[in-house]
Amino acid sequence: MDIARVDQIIDRYGADESYLIQVLLDIQTENNWLPQEALERVAERLRVPLSRILHIATFYKAFSTVPKGRHRIHVCMGTACHVRGAQRVLDAVQEATGIKPGETDLELKFSLETVNCLGCCALGPVMEIDGKTYGKMTPAETAEALRNHD
Amino acid sequence: MERLHSPAELEAFRKAVLADRAPDQPCITLCAGSACHACGCNDVAEAVRVELAKQGLADRVHLRLTGCHGFCERGPILVIQPESVCYFQLTAADVPEIIEKTVKAGERVERLLYVDPDSGDPLAREDEIPFYKHQQRIVFGSNGSIDPKSIEDYVAIGGYSALAKALSEMTPEQVLDEVKRANLRGRGGGGFPAGIKWEGTRNAPDPVKYVVVNADEGDPGAYMDRSLLEGNPHAVLEGLILGAYAVGAHEGYVYVRQEYPLAVENVTLAIQKAEELGLLGDDILGSGFSFRVKVHRGAGAFVCGESTALMTALEGRVGEPRPKYIRSNVRGLWNRPTVLNNVETWANVPLIIQNGADWFTRIGTETSSGTKIFSIVGKITNTGLVEVPMGMPLRDIVYKIGGGIPGGKRLKAVQTGGPSGGCLPEHMLDLPVGFDELTQAGSMMGSGGMIVMDEDTCMVDVARYFIEFLTDESCGKCVPCREGLRQMLAVLTRICRGEGRDGDLEILEDLSVVAKEAALCGLGKSAPNPFLSTLRYFRDEYEAHIRENRCPALSCKDLIAFHIDPDRCRACGRCRRKCPAEAISGAKNVIHQIDQDLCTKCGTCLEVCPDRFGAVRKISGEPVPPPLPEDQRTVRARG
Ligand SMILES: Cc1cc2nc3c(=O)[nH]c(=O)nc-3n(C[C@H](O)[C@H](O)[C@H](O)COP(=O)(O)O)c2cc1C
Ligand code: SF4
Ligand code: SF4
Ligand code: FES
Numbered sequence: 111m112d113i114a115r116v117d118q119i120i121d122r123y124g125a126d127e128s129y130l131i132q133v134l135l136d137i138q139t140e141n142n143w144l145p146q147e148a149l150e151r152v153a154e155r156l157r158v159p160l161s162r163i164l165h166i167a168t169f170y171k172a173f174s175t176v177p178k179g180r181h182r183i184h185v186c187m188g189t190a191c192h193v194r195g196a197q198r199v200l201d202a203v204q205e206a207t208g209i210k211p212g213e214t215d216l217e218l219k220f221s222l223e224t225v226n227c228l229g230c231c232a233l234g235p236v237m238e239i240d241g242k243t244y245g246k247m248t249p250a251e252t253a254e255a256l257r258n259h260d
Numbered sequence: 261m262e263r264l265h266s267p268a269e270l271e272a273f274r275k276a277v278l279a280d281r282a283p284d285q286p287c288i289t290l291c292a293g294s295a296c297h298a299c300g301c302n303d304v305a306e307a308v309r310v311e312l313a314k315q316g317l318a319d320r321v322h323l324r325l326t327g328c329h330g331f332c333e334r335g336p337i338l339v340i341q342p343e344s345v346c347y348f349q350l351t352a353a354d355v356p357e358i359i360e361k362t363v364k365a366g367e368r369v370e371r372l373l374y375v376d377p378d379s380g381d382p383l384a385r386e387d388e389i390p391f392y393k394h395q396q397r398i399v400f401g402s403n404g405s406i407d408p409k410s411i412e413d414y415v416a417i418g419g420y421s422a423l424a425k426a427l428s429e430m431t432p433e434q435v436l437d438e439v440k441r442a443n444l445r446g447r448g449g450g451g452f453p454a455g456i457k458w459e460g461t462r463n464a465p466d467p468v469k470y471v472v473v474n475a476d477e478g479d480p481g482a483y484m485d486r487s488l489l490e491g492n493p494h495a496v497l498e499g500l501i502l503g504a505y506a507v508g509a510h511e512g513y514v515y516v517r518q519e520y521p522l523a524v525e526n527v528t529l530a531i532q533k534a535e536e537l538g539l540l541g542d543d544i545l546g547s548g549f550s551f552r553v554k555v556h557r558g559a560g561a562f563v564c565g566e567s568t569a570l571m572t573a574l575e576g577r578v579g580e581p582r583p584k585y586i587r588s589n590v591r592g593l594w595n596r597p598t599v600l601n602n603v604e605t606w607a608n609v610p611l612i613i614q615n616g617a618d619w620f621t622r623i624g625t626e627t628s629s630g631t632k633i634f635s636i637v638g639k640i641t642n643t644g645l646v647e648v649p650m651g652m653p654l655r656d657i658v659y660k661i662g663g664g665i666p667g668g669k670r671l672k673a674v675q676t677g678g679p680s681g682g683c684l685p686e687h688m689l690d691l692p693v694g695f696d697e698l699t700q701a702g703s704m705m706g707s708g709g710m711i712v713m714d715e716d717t718c719m720v721d722v723a724r725y726f727i728e729f730l731t732d733e734s735c736g737k738c739v740p741c742r743e744g745l746r747q748m749l750a751v752l753t754r755i756c757r758g759e760g761r762d763g764d765l766e767i768l769e770d771l772s773v774v775a776k777e778a779a780l781c782g783l784g785k786s787a788p789n790p791f792l793s794t795l796r797y798f799r800d801e802y803e804a805h806i807r808e809n810r811c812p813a814l815s816c817k818d819l820i821a822f823h824i825d826p827d828r829c830r831a832c833g834r835c836r837r838k839c840p841a842e843a844i845s846g847a848k849n850v851i852h853q854i855d856q857d858l859c860t861k862c863g864t865c866l867e868v869c870p871d872r873f874g875a876v877r878k879i880s881g882e883p884v885p886p887p888l889p890e891d892q893r894t895v896r897a898r899g
Contacts (some may be wrong), residue, residue, distance in 0.1 A: 127576055128574075128575055129576065130576040131556075131557070131559050131573065131576055132556065132557060134559070135518055135557055143382045162577075162578075165578055166559075166577070166578055169578045169579070169735075170558075170559035170560050170561050170579075171559070171560030171561060171562060172518055172519075172559040172560040173494070173559060173790055178306045187480075187729075188480030188481050188708065189480045189481035189637075189675065189678070189711045189725070189726075190480070190481040190635075190637035190638050190643075190711055192480075192722075192725055193638045193639060193711060193713055193717050193722075194638065194639070195863075197817075198863060199861065201862060202840065202862060204350055205841075214396040218673065221742065224476070225519070225810055226480040226562070226729065227479070227480040227481055227482070227483065228294075229295070229483040229486050229487075229520070230298050230332070230520075230822035231295075231331035231332070231481055231483065231635060231637035231638075231643060232295050232333045232335070232637065232644055233295060233299070233332075233590070234638075234641035236298075243297070245298055245299070248864065248867065249676055249840060249862040249863070249864050250838055250840065250864050250868075253840055
């Protein structure tokens with residue numbers, strides 16, 4: 111990621127350490143993951159030790175310190191979806207992609223993540239592919255939806 | 261926008277907004293909450309715009325995109341004012357007919373109306389539909405009628421008049437006193453009285469104080485905070501400003517999870533608009549009181565909803581809880597006195613100031629005043645957000661409003677209070693829903709998630725599910741939570757796999773006691789609740805798993821098998837074609853069979869086998885019948 115872009119993001123808030131998480135969130139949103147050089151720049155400008163930044167980057171679920179796939183799958187494992195069969199949907203996704211939650215495949219095609227409630231409980235079980243919500247999923251429909259991505 | 265300098269100018273502004281809008285001018289409101297987004301409300305909105313323009317109505321009919329109306333099961337939802345005719349589950353293709361018939365000719369489009377499940381009659385207006393009829397929507401009610409991006413809409417319905425009243429007619433002590441008298445209890449978890457919390461902050465000697473909105477909403481299955489913040493951000497802001505005035509804070513924060521982008525967007529915009537109008541910032545409405553608000557996005561950690569962890573996260577650090585020897589309302593954010601309240605708690609404050617504490621305590625019960633918003637989800641017909649006076653029996657919420665259990669199934673339990681709460685069995689449905697009643701029954705109000713479970717839900721699995729969730733979310737700072745929950749999870753997982761042993765339940769109980777006693781924060785302390793309540797009410801299910809390797813709900817994957825009944829299979833081939841694991845063999849006129857080694861137990865075959873055959877069975881605790889010899893597999897040969 112371009113260091114000038116990292117600087118722009120920091121300037122949006124001000125180089126104050128209390129904005130650390132906000133800055134990291136913006137970098138993550140734009141770049142899909144947090145590259146080492148970007149984190150080093152943040153450490154330098156906000157005057158926070160890199161070790162603390164890495165601690166934050168691993169503690170909070172929104173952050174990733176490794177690259178992500180082209181398509182990001184989120185399967186909701188919230189309670190409402192759970193009682194409506196979310197596990198079956200997750201099983202179907204794992205079956206179709208060969209990856210487990212938290213993983214990215216070797217071709218960087220899919221990244222799989224579980225989430226705990228997307229706020230669409232009425233449509234459960236729910237999954238999201240690249241931000242688009244798919245509701246009332248069955249294992250068969252899940253496999254179908256994944257096939258439409260390359 | 262012109263800055264307003266006094267309550268009188270706010271009133272004049274309101275009049276000007278209202279004068280601009282003819283009261284009987286038709287207005288189409290379309291729910292644009294998150295669930296409706298997912299069902300395509302954007303396409304419907306676009307179709308309405310196109311159609312209004314095409315029929316030359318664009319400047320006579322107003323289209324308003326609102327927040328969540330609550331009836332999420334039936335989205336997208338469209339309501340036409342002034343008659344309040346509502347249509348459900350629309351597609352863009354329905355729009356021309358609606359404009360033609362309802363907007364132009366005042367007729368109804370029957371097929372899009374809600375049909376009363378009992379009488380079969382179509383119901384046209386919101387207040388006739390059972391889902392809405394039994395609610396009392398004082399906090400959530402405006403969601404369906406205002407555009408959250410328009411401060412004018414909020415002002416038009418009387419918004420910010422509580423603030424004007426407080427700043428011009430009341431001292432901070434009087435505001436505080438009103439909230440105390442109203443006995444407003446926190447809507448985000450434990451139900452601590454807000455007024456008492458505020459008083460502690462007000463009386464703390466430190467002159468710098470903070471107020472914070474907790475919009476982290478980590479509770480799976482609960483989404484009322486999101487809907488309020490997305491749909492009516494000014495109500496939350498107005499409550500926050502009133503709180504700041506009462507305790508003497510000049511800075512505040514909205515801590516909202518980044519998974520709620522629309523809430524972040526709408527509250528950020530609301531703050532900006534309120535600043536422009538002079539309702540936030542320096543010298544609010546000419547009163548001399550100044551107050552600023554910042555939005556802070558949470559980066560995804562359930563424990564950050566806990567008050568001390570949230571404040572640590574706000575400081576830009578790893579959000580771990582700390583011991584509460586000194587309460588946060590005396591030493592919180594940056595060690596300053598801090599009031600932290602839930603979104604819904606704040607949204608109640610303007611109503612209390614506007615209508616008075618006596619009005620508020622008349623709603624609800626003696627110890628639980630006001631209303632509560634619940635998300636009723638899971639195995640329920642009318643999934644959605646509902647607001648009811650406290651004290652309403654659980655049964656009325658589930659059956660009168662929620663419409664009961666779909667598919668002719670039986671209700672087994674209602675889980676309330678999220679991971680800190682518990683499961684209430686069918687025989688406790690007459691329990692009035694209030695803070696203390698739920699706690700006594702071994703559950704909790706929590707944030708208001710109500711997950712309805714039917715006979716297909718395994719209660720052991722539910723306990724395992726919550727412990728797994730919390731094991732994952734534990735910050736790991738203290739041992740009883742970090743190690744204790746991991747052990748509980750291991751035992752519960754074993755039980756669900758059919759590897760339970762005698763003594764397991766006692767181990768789980770021991771671990772529960774330790775976590776409850778010794779964990780540092782509420783996450784660990786309340787983590788055993790879902791287990792303890794399911795054990796209390798559903799011990800037989802635990803025993804069936806441990807003693808008989810049987811899952812009575814036919815849900816635990818390792819304890820079930822799918823089997824095709826040879827006498828019922830008509831060899832239609834549907835299951836074979838749909839089976840993702842290619843585990844089914846058979847052909848035309850050849851009875852189908854499942855290869856148990858290949859089967860992944862996805863359940864698709866059971867779903868697709870036509871009801872009139874009903875050949876696929878789910879079994880548990882009994883051996884799978886052996887496959888038929890090849891020469892007996894022909895359908896015709898068997899007659
Ligand atoms: C692990 C944990 C998670 C919590 N998550 C939330 C949350 O997401 N939202 C919330 O309002 N309160 C949450 N709470 C409760 C808060 O700590 C706090 O009691 C509450 O926000 C106070 O506001 P109230 O008095 O208005 O309810 C959580 C508590 C714990 C222990
Ligand atoms: S109880 Fe759990 S979440 Fe809370 S501080 Fe201890 S380890 Fe962290
Ligand atoms: S349960 Fe799923 S995998 Fe097993 S036979 Fe049926 S369709 Fe195939
Ligand atoms: S539990 Fe899955 S969307 Fe709420």
